[in-house]
Amino acid sequence: MDEIKAFILSLQFMTRIPVNVQIDVSKNDFHRMVKYFPFVGGLIGTVVSLMFYASKNIFPREIAITIALASSYILTGAMHIDGFADTFDGLFSNRSRDRMLEIMRDSRLGTNGVLALVFLIILKILFLTDINGNLIYSTLILMPLIGRFSIILAAYASKSARGGEGLGGLIIGKISIVELILSLLFTSFVGMIFVHFTVLLKLLVISSIVTYLITKYISMRIGGMTGDTLGAVNEFAELVIAVSMYFLSITKV
Template sequence: MKALKRLVLMLQFFTRIPINIQITANSSDFGKGLVFAPFVGLVIGAVLTIAAYGLLFIFPRVMVSALVLVLYIAITGGLHLDGLGDTFDGIFSNRPKERILEIMRDSRVGTNAVLAVASVLLLDFTALTQINEEYFLRIILLMPMAGRAGSLVGAAVSGYARLGEGLGKSFIDFCGKKELIWGLIIYSVISLLTFDLKLWIILLLPPLAALLTVKYFSSKVGGATGDILGAVCELNQCIFLVAACGILF
């Protein structure tokens, strides 16, 4: 029952899919629930794939690619894109650690945030339009899973960067090696079910990319935050799509 509760909790937190179930949860449920992050990504991908399949009967693939990304933002509420923007505003401000963390918490959007979000969405869109038509729907299905594997890895290998409370503290404090191992098992099983060597190669990249990315960000602020986990998710998803474009064009 705990596992099911945490799965539902993750779906409620990371998506806007209407799941009207009241759940009593504590901080550990959020952190330990990250084990289901790849599966949550697969659920998001399934919604996007069904929508894309239907839209292909009406629009050319370029327009469908754009609509898929708009739907992705709607389903996720732009949660991780917000983290991407905040992270880039802070990390690339060239300020001391304490000031970087203050900037990341500021609700105002700076130039670095706009450039980061625009660049990632541009790369996502271009990659989707150039991927071989045979793989188009499968890549849409898998891309959110690849991204959310990044949040899992990032939380499991990091300490919390702030002294007080924050949105990411529960995830980082309670997501450990056990959650990382089981989460990557879920990720691997879903990957293997694609039965495609090229996709296996591409899906190997996100966990490694997440490790390197979160280590870089952590070196700037002495750990990770919720914004950094969001940034790693979006960057991971983008890396997955760019790699898919390079291999499957």
């Protein structure tokens, strides 16, 4: 699979943007697309920031932020936040490992998932609303950018809880160190367009630590990671970036 096809596949996999290109790829080659996840995240962030820019002079800031966030979920088909909710349903069901995995696979949404989803969105809106000045645009781009890198890091640092089944099984435990490093370089390259390198470095360190801890906790509970838990990692990482940029904006560091 050449690099252009790998990028197109990553765009098709991570978004609902209509890219009508048929790509023949085997399961063993699927993981090669992951290094382009940060570029896809940067594209999503650019659209989200443009939605905020178009809305901020029409609606109050809180509503403009809400519209911008909604656009990100529309672009991705809400795949990551759906995984976030399913992860909470499973992990906090107080059931056995196998039963937790069954609950995550269930398309129905439970109380734990609903509460987690609601609090996540509220926290994102509140922190983003209080970010000062033009840092809001950088934040809206950095959130999906670093969030997608966090997915790669989590997939690299874990094994599949389902024995390689499902969408998550296509990449979990199959990412090479070269692909991880390339994705980090791509993330850094795009990120430095919007914030100073020292700021980006801090954000990457904080989000990577959080990603690693969450990945190890989930792996301890269910014996590995799944596509749903990778989605949860993305959402946690995005929230971490929003919180970090909020403190950056109020301290003017």
